[in-house]
Amino acid sequence: MRFHIVTIFPDFFTGPFGYGVVSRAQAAGLLEIHIHDLRNWTYDRHRTVDDRPFGGGEGMLLKPEPLFEAVEAILPERTARKKTVLLSAQGARFTQPMAREFAQLEDLLLICGRYEGVDERVAEHLADYEVSIGDFVLSGGELAAAMLVDAVARLLPGVLGDERSSRNESFGEDNEGILDCPQYTRPAEFRGWKVPEVLLGGNHEEIKRWRRAASREKTQRLRPDLTGGRN
Numbered sequence: 001m002r003f004h005i006v007t008i009f010p011d012f013f014t015g016p017f018g019y020g021v022v023s024r025a026q027a028a029g030l031l032e033i034h035i036h037d038l039r040n041w042t043y044d045r046h047r048t049v050d051d052r053p054f055g056g057g058e059g060m061l062l063k064p065e066p067l068f069e070a071v072e073a074i075l076p077e078r079t080a081r082k083k084t085v086l087l088s089a090q091g092a093r094f095t096q097p098m099a100r101e102f103a104q105l106e107d108l109l110l111i112c113g114r115y116e117g118v119d120e121r122v123a124e125h126l127a128d129y130e131v132s133i134g135d136f137v138l139s140g141g142e143l144a145a146a147m148l149v150d151a152v153a154r155l156l157p158g159v160l161g162d163e164r165s166s167r168n169e170s171f172g173e174d175n176e177g178i179l180d181c182p183q184y185t186r187p188a189e190f191r192g193w194k195v196p197e198v199l200l201g202g203n204h205e206e207i208k209r210w211r212r213a214a215s216r217e218k219t220q221r222l223r224p225d226l227t228g229g230r231n
């Protein structure tokens with residue numbers, strides 16, 4: 001799969017994509033991440049990407065022309081498997097099912113907003129999806145894009161050593177879409193807190209039952225919204 005990121009801060013991604021799973025997956029050729037500097041599609045001396053909002057108000061907005069030109073140059077044809085996402089606080093909330101849908105694509109282009117946001121015609125006529133990573137406001141789309149790429153990358157075939165590990169975890173397909181169960185490692189007793197006895201036993205049926213119940217209990221306690229309740 002190929003990711004393309006359009007940003008005014010191309011150097012931002014050296015950190016997020018330089019470590020762990022995403023870095024190894026790139027080295028192994030399982031995915032490509034292409035970072036594009038939006039200012040390459042400006043033609044004035046100051047390489048201007050922003051302008052004041054019509055109607056007044058604070059701050060600046062990313063102008064439409066460089067964004068449209070950038071996207072049309074990077075992904076000249078958009079098909080069912082080549083999609084464009086605008087990162088936006090006003091978008092639909094990014095979730096694990098959405099990550100699984102994106103993991104089916106050949107190309108995914110991510111547009112990172114800055115300042116007070118982006119001219120609305122980008123959301124209306126250029127982006128296939130407007131996506132938010134949570135109900136809070138960031139100062140730019142770059143962190144959001146890095147999170148989205150990370151979450152999608154680990155679902156691609158071959159990226160995690162064991163494909164089951166992504167199906168079994170929180171929000172996973174084999175986990176009823178709820179939270180992962182609590183996990184423990186050694187020592188079996190730490191500062192007087194003991195690991196649940198059943199996990200030390202080796203009775204796989206019992207362990208499976210305990211894990212399912214513990215998943216449900218934790219989900220009920222911390223994320224009742226995932227099982228139809230209220231948060």
Ligand code: SAH
Pocket residue numbers: 086087088089090111112113114115116117118131132133134135136137138139140141142144
């Ligand atoms: N004025 C806008 C916020 C602009 S923040 C509003 O009130 O909705 C600047 C940029 O940061 C946005 O264009 C977007 O690309 C990014 N951003 C901010 N919050 C985000 C979020 N929750 N999810 C994804 N991107 C976000």
